[in-house]
């Protein structure tokens with residue numbers, strides 16, 4: 169299909185999930201949402217104190233939101249760096265806001281589903297968030313080989329960190345990426361060790377960590393809600409509930425064309441057409457690189473699959 173008109177998924181409006189309603193009052197004590205408990209949020213104030221604040225009906229706030237509190241009322245400031253996904257029931261979910269970095273965490277075991285990392289890169293970049301890849305559990309046998317493979321594919325697209333939460337190895341690299349007060353979040357399938365990494369990074373933090381299922385080798389969805397934590401190095405990091413599908417919300421095929429990890433180095437000159445989707449267009453620098461072998465055929469296939477998925481968001485069920 170050529171650059172077809174993409175059918176927009178039915179939406180009730182941008183304010184349904186996450187994208188906050190405009191602040192309804194001026195002033196108030198500034199704070200940061202550090203945890204979300206359904207009908208209330210935990211707000212950390214500049215003096216370090218935390219308070220639970222009830223949300224008004226229809227009011228939305230998520231971890232990372234900058235807010236102001238006046239009495240028992242909350243005003244949510246407009247956010248950028250908004251990370252969203254579509255959940256398995258097709259609903260849009262805002263995971264966190266005001267993110268500058270996204271750590272896509274994978275592990276030797278359990279392995280992430282195909283395309284997970286690519287989607288993470290495209291979703292993050294489309295939201296103006298810098299993605300980085302974290303390979304955890306490098307203490308396990310296959311860690312070295314997998315690390316080499318991931319570096320081959322992703323090293324030109326962003327930092328690839330090899331770490332072990334269990335041995336507290338390599339984790340200072342994560343903190344370094346968020347130095348200077350940046351806000352980052354971990355995403356990744358259940359069981360890859362996101363909470364374990366946070367426990368290793370933040371002294372005295374005692375997030376619940378879950379064993380893998382013995383039969384399936386998968387994670388057991390131990391973390392159920394996102395929480396935000398301060399790092400000693402000055403940055404902040406959000407632990408999220410692991411999810412299997414990382415399905416984009418509002419990401420256009422053209423954004424995948426611009427942001428797909430691995431195409432950066434051949435995009436220098438640009439394609440003949442500005443709206444090139446790198447599939448069959450003449451004068452396409454990605455197709456030229458595919459021809460010359462500079463881009464691997466498997467990477468191009470993964471890309472085409474992602475674009476097809478973005479073109480047909482409503483039919484997507486796996």
Ligand SMILES: Nc1nc2c(ncn2[C@@H]2O[C@H](COP(=O)(O)OP(=O)(O)OP(=O)(O)O)[C@@H](O)[C@H]2O)c(=O)[nH]1
Nearest residue numbers: 333334358359361362363364377378389390391410
């Ligand atoms: N060998 C090894 N095991 C690890 C490492 N990090 C975490 N684990 C184990 O992996 C399992 C899952 O860890 P969690 O930290 O709960 O994983 P998670 O990504 O937070 O999972 P969810 O909260 O379900 O999304 C636990 O049994 C951990 O002990 C590591 O570096 N090496």
Ligand SMILES: [Mg+2]
Nearest residue numbers: 362363390391
């Ligand atoms: Mg967890």
Ligand SMILES: [Zn+2]
Nearest residue numbers: 439444446452
């Ligand atoms: Zn092209």
